[in-house]
Amino acid sequence: MEQTEEPGRMPLNAGATGYGSVAGPRLSASAGGSESAPLLIPEPEPEPFQQWQPLTKEELEVAAGGPGWRKARCSLMLMFWLAWLAMLAVAIAIVVMSPRPVETPLKWWQKSLFYRLQPDLLTEKHAGGSGGLDALCEQLPYLRALGIGALILEGLFDKKASPSNLNATGERFGALPQIQHLLAESNRADLKVVLEVCEVDLLGPQDVAGNEDNTSKLSATVQKYADTFPLRFWLEQGVAGFAICDTDAEYSGKTLLEWKGVFNEFSSEEKERIVVVKQTKDVLLPLKSFSQGNVPLVDVVMRSILPSSQHLLSAKEVAAAIETHLQTSVEDIWPSWTVGGKASIDLKELLLLLVMTLPGSPAVQYDEDLDQVQNVSLKVVSSHRDTNKSSDTHTDEEKKRSVAALFSTLSHSRAREEALLFGSFTFLPFNSSTYSSSSNSTLPSPSPPILAFLRSWGCVHFLILLNVGPEPGALEPTRAPSLPKAGVFVANTRMDRMGSTTLDTLELRPHEAIVIKLFEPGSYS
Template sequence: MEQTDREADVEAVNTPGRMPLNAGDTGYGSVSGPGLAATVGNSETAPLLIPEPEPEPVRQWQPMSKQELELTAGGPGWRKVRCYLVVLFWLAWVAMLATSVAIIVMSPRPVVTPLKWWQKSVFYRLQPDLLMEEQSKRSGGIDALCEQLPYFRSLGIGALILQGLFAKDASPLNITVTGERSGSVPQIQHLLAESNKAGLKVVLDICELDLLGPQNVAGHTDKSSNFSATHALRFWLEQGAAGFMICDTDAAYSEKILLEWRGVLEQFSSQEEERIVVVKQTRDVLHPPNNVTLVDVVMRSILPSAHHLLSATEVANAIETHLQAREEDMWPSWTVGGKASQDLKKLLLVLIMTLPGSPTVQYDEAVNQTQNVSLKVGSSHVETKDSSGSHTDKEKTKRSAVALFTSLSHSRAREEALLYGSFTFLPFNSSTNSSSNSTLSSPPILAFLRSWGCVHFLILLNVGPEHHALDPAWAPSLPVAGVFVTSTGMDRLGTTTLDALELRPHEAIVIKLFEAGSYS
């Protein structure tokens, strides 16, 4: 019996997945229940491991049908809701776009006024015979000026005003005859042609010439003389002259004569090549003709004419008078005019180049001869360099003059605020760092603002011989920070704050202001 049970256990062990369930007294693995006898014959076996469920078959992805989509989306009613939402979104977007456009259109902004060529140009007055006297040994004749034309253009000069081409006793019949030192008519024609090639306009100075001849008792000129003058104008316009400059004391400065000349100029004018009439103001008050369109440019002097050098106080008073005046009848062209010390030469240049209008710069030997410094140094044996280095100082002065002129002309050409921005005179109190008692007699700082939109250019002028610092409360509405554009010493660089700025004697500074956190 014992052997039989052991065999049964071995058989159960050898049978995979089964174990013996004995109903004996041993009680191991026995299962008893009603109607069951705990005998060997009634022993049952059960699986020891539960089989894993079979994996469900993978369902291949298929696109949903229209009915399934509608059912998933919530039914056909949601389709209308979505359409309404999309329409509402686009209506809101269009409304915001229209509101933005309306705000931009209705917001105040500067109006760009198309400028004529003479309103954008820097005029350069020179007398060819004086220039040729200085360089006749090197080039000779009027060719010396022709060689300098590309150099003038590189400086930012847009137009030349040629003086002294005609004899003072020129009559309407011989206006085409030039002065003895200026060269012949073919040479002037060659100069006009070369100027046009270099991109320079040429205005002929016929100021103080008796073009109309003597007047009769009634104050009228001879018709034949007026016809001859008109014929002479036609001759030079055909050669390429861009216009003529007369004085306000000439007989030609009358509405009748200017009206006849305007008809001649319009015959040779085009949209790009418009011919002009420039009037040089020599009187304190200019009486314009009734038809102000007959005159294009009025050349005004900053300083009054005097036989002596004007003091710093006289210069400051003259500048302040023009800064406070509002003369908007005709387009102005500012020139220095009077005599001032060499210390104020650069300051006056900064002034006329930043005022509204077209600057007219008088011939400057330093600017003109800078390109020939190296030639003169290498070829001249008369000029020697002394122990003090005076020659080197002169060369640095010339280079500084050219750098200042170029910086001002190029800044004026590319900056809208300097070209046609608004003008605001800024009177303010200044404090001095000098302990001298002469502060009371020292002229105050002069300042004005050129603005275009959000861009502001501040021009500061210290005419006096004292150091001046700005009062922190002088202009609370202006930005307090800015960046240097240029200065008379060409040594101001980088950013600055107005409360920490100190002006040196006879110094002019141009600063481009900007708001805090703005880089415009």
């Protein structure tokens, strides 16, 4: 009997072919498929670990953009090095083309410190001991230790002496062996000796009167001088040169030409013989017309800072003379400065400092404060005195020590500092100065202005300040705005200033001179 399906009823075997026959991707449609299917889906197994390896050249070229990137990198490196070399070349060109000081090789007489003395002064000081020349021989090592390089012996010959006997009987002090011994000892102490023959009749009597030609007569006199005056004799003894005055008959072109001809026979690079002319007139006779080529017939011209006077010059007169020489341009001939005139004892150290710092070769006059025997005797006397010695004796002893210390400091500073030796010179025209006064006084008395000048070499500057007046003074900061404001003391007249200072706080004492080495803040030049 067939079963009839009623409407709305699901057949019993519908699962085989009907709705229950839906099979999943992992389930089987069979009767046991639901039991064999896994309950959890397993995770995929990790891939095996591969060790890192650098890229090959081909892979690197592919990663870096190929061969074109290599060319670009080489071009960039080439441009970098070319730019660096170009900047280096520009820097070198700036250094080479920029103005800089050129060191001029100086000769021995341009670097030397001349010491003028007369042996009769030593004879008077050492009357109880040896003579003047013997006493001088004993002090030669001491003078060399002070920084002195050459001696100018003044008054060694009698004035108006005959030129033919200057080598044997014309000496004022001792016999010829003593002078030869002095020259030998000076050579041993590395000191040059220059003989002064001012006002000595080297040419002999001249008779140019009459109808004869004066020029031919002068030529005959010059020839006679060349034959009679023993230039060769003294040059063979080791004399470094001769000093004459501009008022002597030898101060002429023809005579000096004869001198140079003889000097060339005995000169060398280290031992060049020189001619020193002491200027006594206000204007020196020009010698350019007497020059032989580029070699001048006169090597050194000795000038005086102060004019000759029978009385002591006042502070204003001294300041005016100093300012006149500071504003005067130096000629081509190498100058040598000396004090010359008379000034008060208060300005003694100030003038010494000025002479030692001016361009040229300083020529210092003999000073008993620099006498070694005087200093030794002073120490011996002081050691045997009572402790209650007078203040004047103590002041004299301190003064002698300060003068010797000032001289030694200036000479050694000049020897090692290019700015003080051959540096440029710049006068600083300070129109006025501010002077301090006590509260009891009203206005300070009129005083000479503070004089100042610079000695410069490259970036090194030395400032020299001179207060000639009797009142203390201070520089106004606006006088030299371009100068460095800081500096260090090198020397002063009392030798009691040390360490650093600034120009806006510096005050000069009466009759004081100071040497300051300027530097920029933070620099160590």
